[in-house]
Amino acid sequence: MDFQPVLKLSEIIENKACLTVFEGREILVGVTNKGYFAIENKCSHQGKPLTGGRIRHGHISCPVHGVRFNLETGAAVGKLTNKPIKIYRARANEDWLEVCEISA
Ligand code: FES
Numbered sequence: 001m002d003f004q005p006v007l008k009l010s011e012i013i014e015n016k017a018c019l020t021v022f023e024g025r026e027i028l029v030g031v032t033n034k035g036y037f038a039i040e041n042k043c044s045h046q047g048k049p050l051t052g053g054r055i056r057h058g059h060i061s062c063p064v065h066g067v068r069f070n071l072e073t074g075a076a077v078g079k080l081t082n083k084p085i086k087i088y089r090a091r092a093n094e095d096w097l098e099v100c101e102i103s104a
Contacts, residue, residue: 001100001101001103002100003089003091003093003098003099003100004022004023004098004099004100005093005096005097005098006020006021006022006027006029006038006096006097006098006099007020007029007096007097008095008096008097009092009095009096009097010095012029012030012031012097013030014030014031014032014033015030015031015032015055015056016030016055017029017030017039017050017051017053017055017060018030019041019051022038022088022099023101025040025041026040026041026042026049027039027040027041027088027099028040028041028050028051028060029090029097029099030055032055032058032071034058034071034072035090036090036091036092036097037071037072037087037090038087038088038089038090038097038099039060039069039071039074039085039086039087039088040085040086040087040088042085042086043062043064043067043069043085044067044069044076044081044083044084044085045062045064045065045067045076045080045081045083046064046065048062048063048064050062050063050069050085051063055071058070058071058072059071059077065078065080066078067080067081069084069085071087072087073087074086074087087102088100088101088102089101089102
């Protein structure tokens with residue numbers, strides 16, 4: 001699977017997740033002081049969107065019940081679920097943020 005451009009870098013604000021689409025699925029992309037990230041827009045607790053979740057210390061908080069997910073690994077932090085969310089590889093290439101599926 002190759003990297004595909006999903007969002008102009010000029011639209012990205014540090015520590016804000018931007019909603020976009022990759023291969024027909026909603027994802028959230030952005031940048032923190034640890035680098036670019038791309039994650040599925042679906043909480044592993046009850047499947048709600050993570051849109052609007054606060055980003056702090058490399059994690060996004062689900063706006064519904066507050067489970068936090070590591071933006072690099074997808075790992076859940078909290079008591080409600082230990083199921084990770086899906087993550088993607090993300091990189092900057094010229095003016096674009098590009099995303100790629102992580103092969104198993
Ligand atoms: S739906 Fe996200 S923590 Fe419950």
